[in-house]
Amino acid sequence: MTHFVYYADLFGTAVFAVSGALAAGRLRMDPFGVSVLAAVTAIGGGTVRDTILGATPVFWIHDTNYIWVVLVTALLVMTLVRCPRRLSGMWFQLADAFGLALFTVIGAQKALSFGASPLIAVMMGVMTGVVGGMIRDLLCREVPLVLRKEIYATASIAGGILYTLSIQMGMAQIPAMVIAMAGALVIRVSAIYWHLSLPAFELNEPSKEE
Amino acid sequence: MTHFVYYADLFGTAVFAVSGALAAGRLRMDPFGVSVLAAVTAIGGGTVRDTILGATPVFWIHDTNYIWVVLVTALLVMTLVRCPRRLSGMWFQLADAFGLALFTVIGAQKALSFGASPLIAVMMGVMTGVVGGMIRDLLCREVPLVLRKEIYATASIAGGILYTLSIQMGMAQIPAMVIAMAGALVIRVSAIYWHLSLPAFELNEPSKEE
Amino acid sequence: MTHFVYYADLFGTAVFAVSGALAAGRLRMDPFGVSVLAAVTAIGGGTVRDTILGATPVFWIHDTNYIWVVLVTALLVMTLVRCPRRLSGMWFQLADAFGLALFTVIGAQKALSFGASPLIAVMMGVMTGVVGGMIRDLLCREVPLVLRKEIYATASIAGGILYTLSIQMGMAQIPAMVIAMAGALVIRVSAIYWHLSLPAFELNEPSKEE
Numbered sequence: 001m002t003h004f005v006y007y008a009d010l011f012g013t014a015v016f017a018v019s020g021a022l023a024a025g026r027l028r029m030d031p032f033g034v035s036v037l038a039a040v041t042a043i044g045g046g047t048v049r050d051t052i053l054g055a056t057p058v059f060w061i062h063d064t065n066y067i068w069v070v071l072v073t074a075l076l077v078m079t080l081v082r083c084p085r086r087l088s089g090m091w092f093q094l095a096d097a098f099g100l101a102l103f104t105v106i107g108a109q110k111a112l113s114f115g116a117s118p119l120i121a122v123m124m125g126v127m128t129g130v131v132g133g134m135i136r137d138l139l140c141r142e143v144p145l146v147l148r149k150e151i152y153a154t155a156s157i158a159g160g161i162l163y164t165l166s167i168q169m170g171m172a173q174i175p176a177m178v179i180a181m182a183g184a185l186v187i188r189v190s191a192i193y194w195h196l197s198l199p200a201f202e203l204n205e206p207s208k209e210e
Numbered sequence: 211m212t213h214f215v216y217y218a219d220l221f222g223t224a225v226f227a228v229s230g231a232l233a234a235g236r237l238r239m240d241p242f243g244v245s246v247l248a249a250v251t252a253i254g255g256g257t258v259r260d261t262i263l264g265a266t267p268v269f270w271i272h273d274t275n276y277i278w279v280v281l282v283t284a285l286l287v288m289t290l291v292r293c294p295r296r297l298s299g300m301w302f303q304l305a306d307a308f309g310l311a312l313f314t315v316i317g318a319q320k321a322l323s324f325g326a327s328p329l330i331a332v333m334m335g336v337m338t339g340v341v342g343g344m345i346r347d348l349l350c351r352e353v354p355l356v357l358r359k360e361i362y363a364t365a366s367i368a369g370g371i372l373y374t375l376s377i378q379m380g381m382a383q384i385p386a387m388v389i390a391m392a393g394a395l396v397i398r399v400s401a402i403y404w405h406l407s408l409p410a411f412e413l414n415e416p417s418k419e420e
Numbered sequence: 421m422t423h424f425v426y427y428a429d430l431f432g433t434a435v436f437a438v439s440g441a442l443a444a445g446r447l448r449m450d451p452f453g454v455s456v457l458a459a460v461t462a463i464g465g466g467t468v469r470d471t472i473l474g475a476t477p478v479f480w481i482h483d484t485n486y487i488w489v490v491l492v493t494a495l496l497v498m499t500l501v502r503c504p505r506r507l508s509g510m511w512f513q514l515a516d517a518f519g520l521a522l523f524t525v526i527g528a529q530k531a532l533s534f535g536a537s538p539l540i541a542v543m544m545g546v547m548t549g550v551v552g553g554m555i556r557d558l559l560c561r562e563v564p565l566v567l568r569k570e571i572y573a574t575a576s577i578a579g580g581i582l583y584t585l586s587i588q589m590g591m592a593q594i595p596a597m598v599i600a601m602a603g604a605l606v607i608r609v610s611a612i613y614w615h616l617s618l619p620a621f622e623l624n625e626p627s628k629e630e
Contacts, residue, residue: 024567025623032574033567034621047472052257054266056474057534064539078621114267119274134349139554141563143351147234147243154242201244201288203235262467264476324477329484344559353561357444357453364452411454411498413445 005177009106010069012099016042017070019096020136021077027140031078037136038074042066044132049107049124053114093192100152101184104129104159105177109167118164125160126153151191151198159184215387219316220279222309226252227280229306230346231287237350241288247346248284249277254342259317259334263324303402310362311394314339314369315387328374335370336363361401361408369394425597429526430489432519436462437490439516440556441497447560451498457556458494462486464552469527469544473534513612520572521604524549524579525597529587538584545580546573571611571618579604 020041024034043060050058060066107128111121130153134144146152163180167173190196230251234244253270260268270276317338321331340363344354356362373390377383400406440461444454463480470478480486527548531541550573554564566572583600587593610616 021621022623025621027563027568028620028622029567030569030618030620032577032618033564036567051261051471052266052268053271054264054268054474056266056472056476057536058472058474061473061536061540064537067539067543082623116267116271117274119277120271123277138348138558139564139567141351141561143237144243144349147239147246147349148237149240157242198240198242200238200240201231201235202238203232203292261471262476262478263481264474264478266476326477326481327484329487330481333487348558351561353447354453354559357449357456357559358447359450367452408450408452410448410450411441411445412448413442413502 002174005102005106008098008102010065011095012102013042013066013069014073015092015095015099016103016132017073018077018092019133021074022081023136023140025077025081031074034078035071035074037139038077039067039070040139041132041136042070042073044135045103045128045130046107046132048131049110049128052127053111053116053124055110055114090192094189097155097185097188097192098181100129100156100188101159101181104156104184105163105180108160108163108180109173109177112164112167118168121164122157122160125163126156129153129156129159148200149197151187151196154198155184155188155191158187212384215312215316218308218312220275221305222312223252223276223279224283225302225305225309226313226342227283228287228302229343231284232291233346233350235287235291241284244288245281245284247349248287249280250349251342251346252276252280252283254345255313255338255340256317256342258341259320259338262337263321263326263334265320265324300402304399307365307395307398307402308391310339310366310398311369311391314366314394315373315390318370318373318390319383319387322374322377328378331374332367332370335373336366339363339366339369358410359407361397361406364408365394365398365401368397422594425522425526428518428522430485431515432522433462433486433489434493435512435515435519436523436552437493438497438512439553441494442501443556443560445497445501451494454498455491455494457559458497459487459490460559461552461556462490462493464555465523465548465550466527466552468551469530469547472547473531473536473544475530475534514609517575517605517608517612518601520549520576520608521579521601524576524604525583525600528580528583528600529593529597532584532587538588541584542577542580545583546576549573549576549579569617569620571607571616574618575604575608575611578607 017038020037020039021034023041024037027033029037043066047058047060050056104125108121108125111124116124130146133146137144159180162183163176166176166179227248230247230249231244233251234247237243239247253276257268257270260266314335318331318335321334326334340356343356347354369390372393373386376386376389381389437458440457440459441454443461444457447453449457463486467478467480470476524545528541528545531544536544550566553566557564579600582603583596586596586599591599
């Protein structure tokens, strides 16, 4: 991984850790809970990906910088943030979209480097991007948001497909990353800006109340 | 795996995917959520089994047919199903029982082929059969049904024990599969037909309300 | 592992299995549910640890004594316990604190034997101690208690740090275990006795109700 991608990855880790720590604060967790929520949100997706690929020990065992970034972020959020409103603003959502796009591309890249097929590479990219947030929501006893409304996973899927296609067509890694991340970012930012969402699959089920 | 078992396995995957997609529809998830629920229900059990056994990359990384079956099934359910009542009928329950029996036997077989002891083989069979549904229920924020009432896991346990015992006694794989699946099916179908369930373990706990 | 540590580990497994079986009883689960809850509480932490470290097949595949202890404990709880009040008393909490301390040390030890860094060793110790209870709470549809109030994880963290530091400073395994477990036990028992808890991280969020 080039230096730039590596530091961008640590930045994405911090952004995702913030979103986990904020979720913990909403449920009034203690410092341990805040750290756990920050960690599962930030490194949960990559951990599940590595476990399924058999890339064990998982990535943060080798490189503990990811853990330090998570712990320092959790500490900063606990000491500095009182009113999370400001953090949910446009800048944070942009940073989160950047993290999603980058995690997707890094996940797809890792799967390809393990010899996975294009379909699996896209899946592993999306998994890296969204599974951490899903575990966060599960621990907060919520149906994962990503499964319900927003165009969030869709941006990740598009990024994963763009990256995998570009690599398959013989493009070098850096331009493929740039194209894929741009695609994912455009979709995600449009969805935030125009409040887009996919139509839900709804069942008419009279028996639901029983 | 013989051809017949392989296609039966894909059929069981599709049936489990339907039950995941329907659960997603009840919660009004978007197409991504429907696909995720279909996938965790259909391939979640085998994924956890392979991870615990160390059989990584897990089975669907090698053979993406399982993923295609899940995705096509999710798409078909979203476009064709409006009233899930018909799908919850006798035929679907029979197909689900068949999937449960087959997944159990395949899971036990895989564990034995990894040199696991008979106890572990039964556990891995049951895990393959029921863990996918448990993750589906967790994502839907429900206490997994299989832990509470129906004789569902019991059928799987019986199938796992029958298969493992038959193999231990020197029987060939195909007859052992037939016997074990027949046993599991008889138990599961009887439970559906006569509404059987195991007695619950209930605690008298005055302190529960505190 | 010396004989004494091994039997102590099985004892800790049984204690954790009791707490899982009691949680299942509160939700009126059937015998399968009781066994599953007992198992995830008792061996879930070590399973996640081994999976993340790549120490697969996980520990209870090699040594099925852990499974037998869980199953026999679940059976005993179902047949003998009617009023869980007595079991929640001081003696049980002491036994649980002992299990927590021992699991932490064993987890840290395993991580170090896999060449992990001190930070990872502490994390793996805490994971071994608390993740089983977290999965139990998830399956019961509760926000994991350990994330919210009690000084439970804190005791485990202290034990993990004490153990890892002692080993790093060249101490032999047995004295390091004794010191670390004593430290964890003192913290945990003090927390129980004086009802100590860490301050929660609370967000003032007017937007929470929307």
